[in-house]
Amino acid sequence: MAGYLNTARPGPDAGGSVFSLGDDQAYRRWRDAKLGTYPRSPDQLMVDVSALSAPTPAELQAVLAACRRANMCLYRSRQHLGDAGETRRALADFARHIGLTHFEDHRSAEADGIVALEVAAEGGRLGYIPYTNRPIGWHTDGYYSYEGPERMIRSMVLHCVRGASTGGENGILDHEIAYIRLRDENPEFIAALMHPQAMIIPANEEPDRRLRAENPGPVFALDPETGRLTMRYTARKRNIRWRADATTQAAVRALERLLREDPLIFRVKLDAGEGLICDNVLHDRTGFETSPGSERGRLLYRIRSYDRIRGRDLAPQPA
Numbered sequence: 044m045a046g047y048l049n050t051a052r053p054g055p056d057a058g059g060s061v062f063s064l065g066d067d068q069a070y071r072r073w074r075d076a077k078l079g080t081y082p083r084s085p086d087q088l089m090v091d092v093s094a095l096s097a098p099t100p101a102e103l104q105a106v107l108a109a110c111r112r113a114n115m116c117l118y119r120s121r122q123h124l125g126d127a128g129e130t131r132r133a134l135a136d137f138a139r140h141i142g143l144t145h146f147e148d149h150r151s152a153e154a155d156g157i158v159a160l161e162v163a164a165e166g167g168r169l170g171y172i173p174y175t176n177r178p179i180g181w182h183t184d185g186y187y188s189y190e191g192p193e194r195m196i197r198s199m200v201l202h203c204v205r206g207a208s209t210g211g212e213n214g215i216l217d218h219e220i221a222y223i224r225l226r227d228e229n230p231e232f233i234a235a236l237m238h239p240q241a242m243i244i245p246a247n248e249e250p251d252r253r254l255r256a257e258n259p260g261p262v263f264a265l266d267p268e269t270g271r272l273t274m275r276y277t278a279r280k281r282n283i284r285w286r287a288d289a290t291t292q293a294a295v296r297a298l299e300r301l302l303r304e305d306p307l308i309f310r311v312k313l314d315a316g317e318g319l320i321c322d323n324v325l326h327d328r329t330g331f332e333t334s335p336g337s338e339r340g341r342l343l344y345r346i347r348s349y350d351r352i353r354g355r356d357l358a359p360q361p362a
């Protein structure tokens with residue numbers, strides 16, 4: 044894409060043969076480099092951004108550097124944004140600065156492509172878990188509507204306008220770390236999870252009564268444009284069918300286990316003005332409460348994009 048540096052993303056040798064089971068040397072080199080520089084706490088992924096609508100080149104470089112290391116960045120903006128409209132505009136501008144220009148066409152999105160995640164008491168969002176205060180299990184976004192590796196939800200921004208008084212924490216795990224754990228345990232797990240029928244979401248009637256067609260696809264797939272790894276997953280037990288062979292079943296159990304105990308799972312609670320930018324990494328959410336008497340509950344804005352995070356060419360333009 045003109046104006047963007049592909050070299051700003053991804054990290055060294057993170058595409059192509061690294062993820063080919065036939066090239067163990069390339070994989071080991073990449074794996075060792077990744078684990079050797081991997082952040083040990085979410086604080087190492089936090090970037091202060093002065094103005095979301097106009098991040099400085101240094102702030103953008105810090106965001107991209109965090110994403111290169113861990114496919115995610117946490118940010119904190121102290122800028123006071125007046126109303127909802129101003130916040131949404133600033134957030135969309137921020138997303139565009141890191142290469143996210145094609146936002147998902149989601150049924151709950153406003154015209155600007157941004158979805159407000161808050162407890163819904165009525166309306167079209169009723170019945171969907173994101174709009175309740177209940178916990179949400181591990182998943183990547185868009186797993187239920189896979190349309191092939193060329194049109195996946197590749198990135199996501201979650202921006203907190205108001206935090207919950209109790210709970211509402213997010214667990215986050217870089218999907219490349221999940222890949223590394225599984226491949227190190229048994230490379231056949233990777234082959235099984237790359238099968239095009241590995242994970243099937245059966246046809247289902249949605250809470251809004253629309254019928255959704257069966258949606259099969261792999262768990263791990265390579266982005267045809269960049270060679271980078273993408274992941275499609277949900278830990279839910281209902282309305283999901285895993286391929287019945289023993290290797291897939293064992294791979295799913297191994298994945299469930301690592302999502303319970305991996306030391307590189309970060310747990311964060313986003314406060315007002317803070318957010319997460321990521322290349323659609325694995326995440327979950329704990330349930331939450333708003334203290335009695337306070338009128339307004341937790342509100343997060345979410346952007347999903349078909350684009351990967353990448354850096355705009357920051358070199359000064361000739362006058």
Ligand SMILES: [Fe+2]
Pocket residue numbers: 182183184326
């Ligand atoms: Fe999500």
